[in-house]
Every structure is written in C-alpha cells, then in structure tokens.
Amino acid sequence: MNKGYLTCGRGADSDEVYTPFYAVEPIVKYIPKGFTIWCPFDEEWSAFVQVFRERGYKVIHSHIGNGQDFFDYTLNEHYDCIVSNPPFSKKDKVLKRLYELGKPFAVLLPLNSLQGIGRFKSFQKGVEILAFDKRVDYHTHENYRDYTKGNHFASAYFCHGLLPNSLILEELKKYERPLKVRMKNT
Numbered sequence: 001m002n003k004g005y006l007t008c009g010r011g012a013d014s015d016e017v018y019t020p021f022y023a024v025e026p027i028v029k030y031i032p033k034g035f036t037i038w039c040p041f042d043e044e045w046s047a048f049v050q051v052f053r054e055r056g057y058k059v060i061h062s063h064i065g066n067g068q069d070f071f072d073y074t075l076n077e078h079y080d081c082i083v084s085n086p087p088f089s090k091k092d093k094v095l096k097r098l099y100e101l102g103k104p105f106a107v108l109l110p111l112n113s114l115q116g117i118g119r120f121k122s123f124q125k126g127v128e129i130l131a132f133d134k135r136v137d138y139h140t141h142e143n144y145r146d147y148t149k150g151n152h153f154a155s156a157y158f159c160h161g162l163l164p165n166s167l168i169l170e171e172l173k174k175y176e177r178p179l180k181v182r183m184k185n186t
Contacts, residue, residue, distance in 0.1 A: 017139065018046070018085070018179055019048060019139075020047060020137065020177070021050070021051060022172060022173060022174050024047050024048055024051040026132070026172065027083060027157050028052070030159075031057065031162065035057060035080040036057070036058040036077075037057050037058070037059050037081055038061075038081070039059060039060070040061075040063075040075075040086075041064075041070065041086045042063060045179055046061065047177075047179060052083070060079055070094070081105060081162065082098060082101070082103055083105065085107065086107050088109065088110055091110075094107065099122050099160070103161075104161030106157045106162055107159075108136070108155055108158075109155065109158050110153045111131065112153065112154075114129070114158075125160070128160065129156050129158060132154070132156065133171045134174075135153065135154050136155040137174070139179055
C-alpha cells in the first residue's frame with residue numbers, strides 16, 4: 001500500500017503545496033511567446049513566476065496572502081492566460097471562475113479532478129489535459145529546498161484554449177532546484 005496515501009492531508013489545511021520547477025517546464029512550450037501570464041495563486045518566489053520570467057514572459061502574480069483572493073479579486077491589467085497551481089480543495093470553485101473569466105488557462109490539479117458533476121458541466125465547455133509519465137512531487141512548508149518524494153496522487157494540467165490536442169502525454173524530467181522563498185517581515 002502507498003504510505004503517502006495513508007499519511008497525506010486531505011483538507012483545506014493541506015492545500016498549500018508548491019510546484020517544483022521541473023513541473024512548470026512541460027507547460028511552457030504551449031504558452032505563446034509574447035503572452036502576459038497571470039499566476040493568481042502565486043507569490044514572487046513561485047516556480048511558475050520564476051520560470052516564465054526566465055523565459056521572457058511578462059508575469060503578473062497575486063495571492064490571497066496579499067489580500068488578492070482569486071474569487072473576489074479583479075485584475076486591472078491586461079493578461080492573455082492564467083497558469084497556476086490552485087488550492088485543490090477549491091478546484092470546483094476555481095474551475096468555475098476560470099471558465100467565467102473566458103481566458104485560456106492551465107492549472108495543475110490532481111488527475112482525478114476529471115470526475116465530478118460540477119466539473120463535468122465546466123469541462124463540457126472544452127478541456128485539454130497535459131498528463132505525465134510519473135507523479136509530480138511538491139514542495140511543502142516544511143521543505144522549500146527539496147520536493148517531497150512519494151506523492152500519493154497523479155497530477156495533470158487542466159487547460160482550456162492552450163493545447164493543440166485534447167490530450168497530450170509528456171515525460172517529466174525531474175531535477176532539484178530549491179524555491180527561494182522570501183518571507184514577509186512580521
């Protein structure tokens with residue numbers, strides 16, 4: 001039996017996991033050059049923000065910790081698409097809002113997010129999946145340096161308006177790169 005499955009958190013308190021750099025790489029090639037990307041669940045140090053900026057994209061990031069709740073926040077700048085790793089416990093609400101915003105998007109979610117009555121209604125408007133040959137291992141509050149190995153669930157990018165096909169399979173090429181977290185002064 002998978003030990004990770006037995007010991008994992010399953011509520012909103014376990015939502016704050018951080019995407020490793022290697023898991024951002026597969027989606028980059030599907031974002032057109034020149035696009036401005038909104039990362040609505042990200043701090044400045046997020047792998048999404050860093051990787052896209054390193055590749056020359058303009059990135060706007062926001063985070064609930066800065067008073068920018070995705071469900072209430074209105075971005076007053078132009079952006080072309082949304083890319084992020086949202087809180088898994090709020091995936092129904094996140095997907096509903098993403099489709100309402102009407103912009104192309106790619107969000108990293110558990111692969112089993114494909115099922116669900118509410119999500120089914122959203123996905124009927126069109127969904128594209130970028131899936132991997134292995135599971136994504138995430139960083140946690142306890143370890144920003146190394147990602148935690150042995151994740152208990154598969155992840156995939158759920159996209160709309162970005163991928164050339166409805167299903168794309170990619171090989172994940174894992175590598176270590178620590179997140180450089182900047183803590184706020186308290």
